[in-house]
Amino acid sequence: MDRCFAWRAAIRAAAAVLLVILGLAGCSRPPPEARLRERIAEMQQALEAREVSGFMAGVADDFAGGSGLDRTGLRNLVRVQVLRHAAIGVTLGPLDVSLHGERATVKFSVMATGGSGGLLPDSARPWTVESHWRDGDDGWQVFHAEWEPAL
Helix, strand or coil, X not given: CHHHHHHHXXXXXXXXXXXXXXXXXXXXXXCHHHHHHHHHHHHHHHHHCCCHHHHHCXXXXXXXXXXXXXXXXXXXXXXXXXXXXXXXXXXXXXXXXXXECCEEEEEEXXXXXXXXXXXXXXXXXXXXXXXXXXXXXXXXXXXXXXXXXXX
């Protein structure tokens, strides 16, 4: 009888340890590159949903872009596009991600479209983008970006 009780106790203890390990693994943070890709996808979805604040959640307070554009200027640029177009499309090409500790460089192409919500967009333009990101308390945020027309 004592052997059977000891065996059951050992199995229960092993099961408890396994559950704790699985629980900790479930709570672990995804790898940095996966979180960065997720942030970019969230920003893309926010643009397509015309949610300026959702897009700006991924932009650092000290953002600097091409031609001296700061965070406020970027917000205004996005607002103008949202006001100008009833429908916005953002199609990203493959992301070329280079991690450098808590910083990253992401290069990609994007096709941006805008229109009145009909079957075909009223305007479309391909761009090439090089962006620089840092990971912090608010997750990955872009702090510098350069973009230019691809054609």
